[in-house]
Amino acid sequence: MLTDLLLPHIADIEFNGLRVDPDTIHLRITTTAPKAVCPQCGETSERVHSRYQREVQDLPWAGIAVQVQLCVRRFFCDHVNCVQKTFSEPLGPMIDKYSRRTERLNDQLQQIALRLGGQAGQRLAVKLGLPTSASTLLRLIFSAALPASAIPRVLGVDDWAKRKGQTYGTILVDLEKRRIVDILSDRTTETVAQWLSDHPGVETVSRDRSEAYAAAIRQGAPKAIQVADRWHLLKNMSETLFKILQPSQAAIQRQFLQNEPAVDALSCAAGEPGAGSSFDAGTEQPALPSAADNRRQERAATAHRLHQQGWTSKAIAAHLHLHPKTVRRYLHMSLPLAPLRRTRRRLLDPYRPYLLERWNAGCHNATQLLREIQAQGFSGKATSVRAFVAQLRQASGLPPRLRSASAHPLLAAQTKRPPTLRRLTAWIMQRPDQLTPSQHHAVAQTQALHPQLETTIELAQTFAAIVRQKLVDRFDAWLDQAASCAISAFQTFATELRRDYDAVRAALSLPWSNGPTEGHINHLKTVKRQMYGRGSFDLLRRRLLCAA
Numbered sequence: 001m002l003t004d005l006l007l008p009h010i011a012d013i014e015f016n017g018l019r020v021d022p023d024t025i026h027l028r029i030t031t032t033a034p035k036a037v038c039p040q041c042g043e044t045s046e047r048v049h050s051r052y053q054r055e056v057q058d059l060p061w062a063g064i065a066v067q068v069q070l071c072v073r074r075f076f077c078d079h080v081n082c083v084q085k086t087f088s089e090p091l092g093p094m095i096d097k098y099s100r101r102t103e104r105l106n107d108q109l110q111q112i113a114l115r116l117g118g119q120a121g122q123r124l125a126v127k128l129g130l131p132t133s134a135s136t137l138l139r140l141i142f143s144a145a146l147p148a149s150a151i152p153r154v155l156g157v158d159d160w161a162k163r164k165g166q167t168y169g170t171i172l173v174d175l176e177k178r179r180i181v182d183i184l185s186d187r188t189t190e191t192v193a194q195w196l197s198d199h200p201g202v203e204t205v206s207r208d209r210s211e212a213y214a215a216a217i218r219q220g221a222p223k224a225i226q227v228a229d230r231w232h233l234l235k236n237m238s239e240t241l242f243k244i245l246q247p248s249q250a251a252i253q254r255q256f257l258q259n260e261p262a263v264d265a266l267s268c269a270a271g272e273p274g275a276g277s278s279f280d281a282g283t284e285q286p287a288l289p290s291a292a293d294n295r296r297q298e299r300a301a302t303a304h305r306l307h308q309q310g311w312t313s314k315a316i317a318a319h320l321h322l323h324p325k326t327v328r329r330y331l332h333m334s335l336p337l338a339p340l341r342r343t344r345r346r347l348l349d350p351y352r353p354y355l356l357e358r359w360n361a362g363c364h365n366a367t368q369l370l371r372e373i374q375a376q377g378f379s380g381k382a383t384s385v386r387a388f389v390a391q392l393r394q395a396s397g398l399p400p401r402l403r404s405a406s407a408h409p410l411l412a413a414q415t416k417r418p419p420t421l422r423r424l425t426a427w428i429m430q431r432p433d434q435l436t437p438s439q440h441h442a443v444a445q446t447q448a449l450h451p452q453l454e455t456t457i458e459l460a461q462t463f464a465a466i467v468r469q470k471l472v473d474r475f476d477a478w479l480d481q482a483a484s485c486a487i488s489a490f491q492t493f494a495t496e497l498r499r500d501y502d503a504v505r506a507a508l509s510l511p512w513s514n515g516p517t518e519g520h521i522n523h524l525k526t527v528k529r530q531m532y533g534r535g536s537f538d539l540l541r542r543r544l545l546c547a548a
Helices: 002-008 103-116 119-127 134-143 189-198 213-222 230-258 292-307 315-320 324-332 349-360 366-376 382-396 422-428 437-449 452-467 474-482 490-501 503-511 515-529 535-545
Strands: 013-020 024-033 048-061 064-076 086-088 154-163 169-176 177-184 205-207 225-228
Touching: 002 503, 048 103, 086 134, 103 119, 103 134, 103 535, 119 134, 119 292, 134 535, 154 515, 169 189, 169 422, 169 535, 205 213, 225 230, 225 503, 230 324, 230 422, 230 437, 230 452, 230 490, 230 503, 292 315, 315 324, 349 366, 349 382, 366 382, 422 437, 422 452, 437 452, 452 474, 452 503, 474 490, 474 503, 490 503, 515 535
Parallel strands: 024 064, 154 205, 205 225
Antiparallel strands: 013 024, 048 064, 064 086, 154 169, 169 177
16 A cells, blocks of 8 residues: 555556665565556567666655655567567656656656746755756756647737847747747747748737837738737827927926916014925926037037038937937937926935925924834934925024924925926826816926927827727727828828728737737746846747747
8 A cells, every 4th residue: 555655557566675874764665466568569578587676756745855765677588579578667757768857757857947047946856855966957948848729719919138239039829828828039020930831720919019019910920910019109109299398398397387376474482473494395496508518419419510511410419429319309309408407206206295285284393203104114314304394494484403392384295396398298198087177287288388398298198098098989080180280290190091091900900919928928038037147948938838
């Protein structure tokens, strides 16, 4: 019964005892089958040629490694025409020929290797009582048979970075089963088209806005329906919107600063209204340009001057030692450029409105205020609270460390700095019901700055609503409106959408998107980083396909 429990797939064996070491349990087993079948000719033999010892590692007991010592026999093959004169008796499916581990142990180590790789898998295996090496785990990955998956009906295609900005591959995902189908070594049109030709039957393909993938689908699966990813459509719209807002960056910031509400003057220490020095907490003073800002202005001015003289963007970039994208961004922006703001979020920022409210209520003790915000989760130092209270004292006209029972009126909430163009673009593209009143006000201020900006924001918000709500009936009218407006960036965007018209309309009418594909790309990046960037493409591909 013990042998049946320990080695259930090996018939006719006899248990001869065990020996226990501090880190290994040794089992002694002898085979007792009266005859064996020749693996070459299939004849049965009963004549024993010899016996030999064989050691096989098995699954651990309570975290202790198990070593099985088998006494195995060799038999004569009595068939006249058989080229194999002697053969070793087979041990069933549990122990393979020449193997030093049982199949169930190999399966366990293989699963560990697929999930964790070499070094990390080795550390876990040793903890579980499965002593092995990282090289052995990697060999088990390469020995695993790649799963044969059915050809997907709906396919998701996207690229992933082998080395960001330099080399890319392609990932193919079954969007119905939400599993990886294959991983390709590059993202060229020829490679993707060849894969689609070798796997006929794909009916729908979801992709990003890449022209290379669109051409590959037309070549490899001409009858397949192409679906443009809706997230990429919104991303392209955001990039177009940002490009239009860039030339007006300085005017937008001035608009926000001019429209900030003024703050009443604070009282002095004596409590007389109007006697103290005025403190405007809501008005943001423009930052003085730094040396980096001055260099940036000079480069932008030079780029504009050379562009007017007929230089191309690439020639200007080479002359100024800049990236061509930076030059194109300078050319889209009007001079002078808005100075760069280098701000850093501080731990005290979320608690400033509460501290101002408590200050107005009469609590001017920094230690007491520190205890109150620590109860709310503040993890910063007491010095930051004291410095903020000192600023309030100075603004209120109170002498340093003066404790006054009288409360001085102060603005209950600080006005934030003007939003960056990236943040303003995100607010414009966001769902209107998810915006705060201040964000609604910021978008309205931008619209009121110029009629062109009003048209820009209306077109962007309408397009976002069409994509999110799949209003396919309104898409053609929006295309005509964008193409007929006087904004060149929108005209270019509308031309690109018309070029990809069928795929965009399919995105607005079909439920498929590249969301699951992006999720598998995140998984791929996680596995790739586990290998510290040293793993080969074949190893990465096998780990993902076999683990799927």
